[in-house]
Amino acid sequence: MITKYLSKNLKEGETVLKIVKRYHLFITTRLVFFSVIILLDFFFMTYFINNSWWGILVFLVALVWSGMMIYRSWYIWTLNVLIVTDQRIVDIDQKGFFNRTVSETTYRKIQDVSYSIKGMMPTMFHYGTITIQTAGTQAKIMLDYIHNPEQVQDLLTELQEQMEGSSPIINQIDNGEKEQD
Numbered sequence: 001m002i003t004k005y006l007s008k009n010l011k012e013g014e015t016v017l018k019i020v021k022r023y024h025l026f027i028t029t030r031l032v033f034f035s036v037i038i039l040l041d042f043f044f045m046t047y048f049i050n051n052s053w054w055g056i057l058v059f060l061v062a063l064v065w066s067g068m069m070i071y072r073s074w075y076i077w078t079l080n081v082l083i084v085t086d087q088r089i090v091d092i093d094q095k096g097f098f099n100r101t102v103s104e105t106t107y108r109k110i111q112d113v114s115y116s117i118k119g120m121m122p123t124m125f126h127y128g129t130i131t132i133q134t135a136g137t138q139a140k141i142m143l144d145y146i147h148n149p150e151q152v153q154d155l156l157t158e159l160q161e162q163m164e165g166s167s168p169i170i171n172q173i174d175n176g177e178k179e180q181d
Contacts, residue, residue: 006083009102018155020082023127023147027077032072035086055069072097082130082143084155089132091141103141103146105162113156115149132156 010016041048041062048055079094090112093101110132117128128149146152149158 005079009092010085015086016083017086018084019144020084020146022077022080022145025125026074026145030068030073034066034069038063069091105141107160109134109136110160111135113153115153
């Protein structure tokens with residue numbers, strides 16, 4: 001499912017170098033929370049069932065709601081990615097079942113790549129926010145809860161430098177200077 005989903009956002013001949021997802025701790029806390037609600041629901045099941053139709057309704061609503069929230073959390077975590085390719089960066093922000101924003105930028109439009117790690121938990125578990133400042137109308141691309149954000153920053157900076165080095169203008173200048181010598 002995810003490969004087909006991601007391939008829709010790629011151009012022909014484009015190679016995926018890295019897929020950056022949110023740190024698994026982001027989804028683990030949500031899964032644990034909603035799993036505890038399901039366990040509590042089953043723990044109080046006899047109480048709910050003994051209290052007529054409204055007890056059964058409360059039991060079923062809590063069970064279905066928690067199950068939906070677990071699936072929603074997994075769905076958003078799975079499909080919210082930053083795709084680093086050999087030609088560009090594609091940011092897919094999945095905010096809900098029916099809410100998705102896809103942004104992209106080429107390496108030549110990147111002005112700055114930075115990361116931040118703020119707080120005790122992010123420092124302990126080493127996750128943070130990647131910010132990609134771009135030229136043009138789109139101000140920036142941000143992805144939160146990224147594990148080892150400095151590695152992603154290094155990769156993007158390296159790819160940006162490689163793209164600048166292979167710029168046709170730079171190659172023409174280099175070739176012109178070599179011919180004059």
